[in-house]
Amino acid sequence: MKRYANIKKLLKNMKERQKEGNSNDKWQPFSTNINENEKTLRQQLGTSQDVMFTKFTIKLQNGDRLSAMLVAIDGLVKEDAKRDNVLKPLIENPLQEKLNKDLKQIQERLSTKKATLEDNLSKAVFQILKAKALLIVDGFNNGLLITIEGFETRAIEEPDTEQAVRGAREGFIESTGVNVSLLRRRVAHPSLRFETIEIGKFSQTGVTIAYIKDIVDLDLVQRVKHRLDKIKVDSISSSGDVEQLIEDHPYSILPTIGNTERPDKAAALLMEGRVLLLIDGNPFCLYVPHLFLESFQNIEDYNSRPYYSSFIRLLRFLAFFISISFPALYISVLNFNKSLIPSDMIVPLIQARETVPFPLAMEVIMMILMFEVVREAGVRLPKQLGSALSIVGALILGDVSVSAGLVGAPTIVIVSISYIAAFVITPIADVTALIRIGLFIASSVFGSYGLCMAMLGLLTHMVSLTSLGVPYMTPFSPSHFQDWKDGIIRFPTKLLKQRPKSIPNKRTTRMKSLPKTGDKQ
Template sequence: MSFFRKKSNSKIHSNSISTSQMMKTSSTNELKTNLQENIQIIKDSLGKSSDIIIREIRIGKEETIKAGIIYTDGLTDTDSLQNFILETLMLDIKGTELQKKVSPEQNLISVLKDFAMTVGEIKELTNFEELFSGLLSGDTILLIDGYAQGLIISNRQWVERGVTESTAQMVVRGPREGFSENLRVNTALVRRKIKDPNLWMESKVIGKRTKTNVSMMYINGIVNDKTVKEVRLRLDKIDIDGILESGNIEELIQDAPLSPFPTVFNTERPDIVAAALLEGRIAILVDGTPFVLIVPALFTQFFQSSEDYYQRADIASLIRLLRFFAFTIALLAPAFFIAITTFHHVMLPPALLISLAAQREGVPFPAFVEAIIMEVTFEILREAGVRMPRNIGSAMSIVGAFVIGTAAVEAGIISAAMVIVVSITAISSFVSPTYDLAISVRMLRFGFMALAASFGLVGITIGLIALLLHLCSLRSFGVPYMSPVAPFNLPDQEDTFIRLPRWKMFTRPSLINQQNIVRQQDSASAKPEPPKNKEYEGV
């Protein structure tokens, strides 16, 4: 709206503004009683687009009733249009039968809706805004001459990608299904896992131009009501012309837009969404994308994988500790190497120090410049591998890294030790189960390298203190980002750095969920034990 106000003062764009204002006016006006006038407004508003099909027919026994069928080619199921709408209107309905059902209190539109149409969902419309919204979503519009109302007949169908395996979050053990670009398919995948009437869903339409359907799912009785109100408030505040992906929603509702750490979790796995809902979180599903947003999102959540809960607790705990260790390596390994080789030589064993000095004898650059060259080179190779065709992308990135690293060492530009450090750092960054946290590490790594090159281990210490202060200051929809570590909550440690067995996890995260905290009853029968029966003795 502000765009139109600003441009209205300019005479240069007066023609475009008048067209936009005309379209806006026509879309908010009520329907006309004259069918031809309604069709003309539709043609003018949509620019006589070739994919908008307008079919004028006559219905009734004497074929005296004029009607119009409008639908969007490519978004509408033409088979159901032919078999259940056109055939019903033109062949099955007789004028005398309609007249018997028409009364002063019930018009022809209501008769068609209640007695004639054999389609699942039908809604009445009275204005052009509802008409355009349904038409451009794939519904069929029925208008009848002499009535200032019509019908929106739901028969959407378009070519779409089916339910396939998730490509961004792979698991060895667990469900293989992933979300698709269809909102209704995604909500059905979640309801398949949680068959609870308390699983509520609120739908909104966001985007003045795209009119994107956005759904908010949560379990009533488990979710924190204050969080639901906050999410609903932030979604209602969005005033933008288009939403094309869930990332657009994430940028508009996140708590700390300038922080390198994500405060909104995203996934394309239905089992992760179901588990989050059972903990009291809220899922935001956006039509047209397979990635679902989950809030609140905590720092420790980005180290948890759905596979952790499908394996034994000891294996899952070991792998999770490995992820934290890999996170530390990916963040600090180059910085530590620069600090030690530049300022703190005495910390190295003499044999290792002599070896490193021999390697760096012919290298013309300091360690910091070496690390920058290698890190930037690897980032370029990583992006090239992602953007290149899938058949040759992975092979090209691996061969490119090997050839460039070997050639740089032989040419005396980079030391062999630096190639090893950068390679270990790069591999460690891929251990994270979420891509967003890996991006944060990639950005912060350069800052720690600069601090190490300037102040050594003192600079790294200062950087770590600043990083921890920043993490503790973050919040995600009212929940401290570092919980349950800071503030420390002992009961929630059962699923933080390690995961306790299922029979020991009695409660949900207390800071996320303020009600219905008990997940399972703490009883003696929770722990699995072999049957204590004499018949089994000696077996």
């Protein structure tokens, strides 16, 4: 037993050494010889034409000259900042005294946002690839990492997926620095925190965690950090990768991690105690926890009067039920429960079915799949062609199919209504399509009994889901009656004084006092 324990311990140590050897943060010291440092950097960075090694000399007032080198990636740093803020101050004006080990005299000369001392050459290489410039001086076993990034970014625009009639016209872009500044402008408080973790051995993708320290439940923040730390992959290419790697139920069709492109919505989520994840190079911001109810809410609900907002929310719930159940109810009634059809509608339905050569189930599923093909083609094609195909293609397809007797007109109407209703709830339109097909299959095989059992199974699955430990169906299961004020309907803003109990937070009250406006002044 003792020998077995020693062998097991030895294998564990070997795995840890191998893991450390593959890590990007392994230790590699600078050499005091600038030529050896250049040789090492060229070996690691290769001979790519965008890697710039700029050599120059630094003058001292006593007449001595020091060889120096600035290493940067062309296109990732600002050329004018490199020339005017780094090279000119060091070349034109001699330094008054000999350099210290921390290169303090050079740091004082630079007119840049930030310059930090680095003594790990391996780490410096990865910082160069992330838009930093590395300054090396002959005779010193360290270097200065200078922040002069200057790559092109997209302009701030309103996101196409979350447009608002009355609201901000700003959306996140692919630069995390810009996205952080958009949040800072809306939450100007020192308790707003940003912490960045780099994920991916090769991609080194920055994932920034954002939260308000005085509001958020710190246990939730620790759970998010723990899951991000456990991700050991080669690359992270999008926010979808992070979402699927940290969610509680990766095999569920329902999303338990939310996303948004709107800074105003993200700021409102922070004020409720949520944790945001900003992925570098992606305009979508993830947030946890995410509840099922939020798929039917919109940031514009809070910019409109509560009565119309409540009506629209009820309409979204109705549209969701229509979208997932209409094809299933249609085939269930026609094939299994004909007695439920009003007498005035029986004859038109029978006449519409007489010329159709396919069984009803095949007819409906053909139309569902064809509508999915048209929708997908409209999304993937260029905007001018996509919009035309979505409208004209669907009209021609439906009209010709009915005229040729391949599909009945009632089937076209039912499937069309189902798809149009799904556009009202775009955050879960993809989930709606899968649920629609699942309920249709159950109904086509077992009738109304299959439809009821499938709906019950779906509801049971939804109740069992969690989002980073928070129940997905809250405030309904478990029940938090206080949160129903902003649930299916929205109460007036003055009555929403407390933060949602469904979301863990440390500061329950968000409105301490309000003006009295009900009485005549």
